[in-house]
Amino acid sequence: MRKIFIYLILIMFSYSSCTKNEENLNIDLNKYPLDTHQANSELDKWILQNFNTPWNINVVYRFDRYYTDINRNIAAIDLAKVKPSLQMVVDGFTGPYTKLAGEAFGKVYFPKLWVLYGSGSYNSDGTMVLGSMSNARMLNLYDLNNLDPNNGASIRRRLRTVHHEFMHSLNQTVPIPLAYQSISGADYDPSWAGKSEDQVRPLGFVSPYSSSAYTEDFAEMLAHIVVEGPVWYNNYLLQADQTGYDRLKAKEAIVYAYLLNNFNVDLYELQAEVQNTLKTIYNAQDPADLSTGFSFRLSNGLVNTITFDPTASHYTTYGSSAAFNTVWNNYVTRTTGLGRVPDNLILTFTSANTMTLRVNYHNPTSGAVLQADYDFLYTTNANTGVTLFIKKLPEGTTTQHSNGQTSVMLPGFNEFLLPYLTNNIFVASYLPATIAPGNPLYRSFAGFSVNGVSTNYFYGPVTYK
């Protein structure tokens, strides 16, 4: 028994000495060359203050191949672009979310590792990756050397990436509702490059990229609504057909509910905050509101009349077109020679594609005041305003239409007014150019200019339906 005890002790000793050996092979991590940087520049202090301390976010701006696609060539970020890029994140991302959802939200959900690169990460098809999100933890931003803090569009483009990637981050925490992917169901197609908005809009996608997968679609919906803003989004909806519109609105509703129910963030409040940042800090400009554009109104049959009265004072104040005046004067001279004097013109847009041209005229002998009507068809492109007039036949049958066909009224019309209207391609817009946006009278005058010949135009006070 005692000897067994001795054996045991000896065996124990031998093991203990073996343990010692292993110690020698241990790496002394105090001496291991860690990949740490000196971080005492002003920039590093600023990052510490604005990211590490409040959010526990580590910002990696010094190039590291191992945080991105290892086989790609990606440029490092320029030192001078680091702070503007991060300031954009503070202004347009962490700020708005914190204001709406409170500090606790960001401490939990903001990705904890942000990696910045100077150039895009290029795909083999020529497109490039602007951002990526991994495991709700690492958010990569690319192409930041081309960021221009004085250019609202440049900020908007990159801020959209931030919001897009963050939505992936939230999706990696709370999955996208199942109902979402069935809305555009079979229309998702990974090869999105080369597609245009016009191609994907009828399918209910907010951008070509969103047509690539439902996860991208979800992130793109949020990013576009929040960062591109209500004007852009409404324009997009206005250009959609019924299917596209319905799908976009259905998706919007799911995105809204997702954010509100899971994170208590109101999509539209978030939109307002981000838009406020973009406009007050970065002077971002919204696109022109399509719904208030003259061509949009005209093409949708929302315009009532445009009146041309050559004696009106606004032609003195804001000018008139010599080319059109020649046409009008020739018409007046011709018709006066036949015994009737044209006074003014009224274009009445009776529907989205029909227009009646009324000539108010008088008989100088009898003093009678009369009207002559001529019916036209028209088409207007809602975006470009390009408008074509075609004579509608047969002519109407009212008294005014019959007046137009009399031997005193018809020759002048056929020789001057008809060819002017039907032989030219016009652009419908708010005219004259001298009444610019900002002028109280803007949008109270409208008219048509010959496409490509800005000096050949006619306009007058416009009334809407």
Next chain:
Amino acid sequence: MRTNLIYILIAFLFVACQKEATEYVFDKKPEERMAERNQELRSKLVSSADGWKVFIRTSAKGSGYGFYMKFNQDETVTMYSDWNNATATTSKTSTYSIRFIMNTSLIFDTYNYIGIMQDPQGSVNGGTQPNGLQSDIEFEYIRSSGDSIVLRGKKYQNLMYMLKATASEASEYNGGSYLNSINSFKNYFLTKINNYVAISSDGANYKMGMVFSPDTKTVSVQAQKPDKSFVSAVQGFGYSIDGAFFTNAIEILNIKFVSAKQKDANTMVLIDSQGKEYPVLQNPVPLADLIDLFGSAKTYNSIYVFGSASPVTAATLPPGVTSDFSAEFNGLISRFAGTSRTIDTLEFRLLNSTTALVKIWYWSGTTHFLADASFNYTYVDGTITLTNYTPAYSNANWTTRIAQIGSFVNWLQSGPFKADWVSSSIPGSPTLAGLYKKDQPNNFFYGRVRKQ
């Protein structure tokens, strides 16, 4: 028996203890050696108070680029580059880091001039998206000596050479002289043609011609062996403060040229790996034989003289050359002038492998006319023989103007001719070639050469 067991166990105990004394294959533990190697590169970089002259090669076109870098203790680096005029005169500061990734690595981890070549965007560097000029911003540490460091790009494997700068070189870089020396170097090779260095190798003497291409940042060299075969090499170069550094040594005829040094506006030398200097000289005529360059499908196919079109002036033979042909030429010009016609171009062209053309372009009033004639030719051993004179090749003007062309026709038929370079006494004269009468070597038609 039991005692034996105890001994055995005791023996085991010692065996185990002996393990403790394991020797390292290398002298220290890996983490210590990693840290040491990192520290070696770091202190080396920072130790040069006057910074480093740095040269890299890019893979896309083999182009070389030159830099001047000053590494600071706080992980910042300030650099100039020969990328363009602005980068040569305005310094830019960024960060660098030294990390151990398989080997001690120097990483230019925020954007600086060296990032221009690595940038994937073709719009930045003229390279092909998405690989730019195929260069690196991560370099692994290969070796160093007292005044040089050699690193290698981690992706494209091109070597980066760092040469310690002197105080005076540092002040020249910082004082904006880099651009001046780049321009001076460019100007040397812009104004001097037919450059070569004389070298001896294996008992033979060679003239090694060289062409520096400032656009592609490459230098190509070529020499003809006694057996008429050629040896050649092309390497990239980056501008230095006093010349150019070849981003790979030019190895030719058992000599390794490593750099070019400009001593003053008109003095240039190549330097080999042994430090020996080879002065750059200019040959009065191109180094290659004309027959290797002149032919219907070769570099040149036309010898021509010209005047100007606006205002119209008559063609003139290039100056600095004495040829009996000038009397014939002047007669031709004056006979045309006598009929109020001005010859502005006279050309001898090898149209294809069998037909040669003589073309006379002339103005009459404001109209430009061509008179031409054709010959059959053979071109053997530098001798051109013209036969089968056929006037009026593309129109009837040659026949109409035959009185003014006059004795020139006879001259053309007085061959055979030897085609060869013509040397001019005017410095910087363009390359000239001529047709020498075999029997009267002082009587030759000559002019510039071109490909038509």
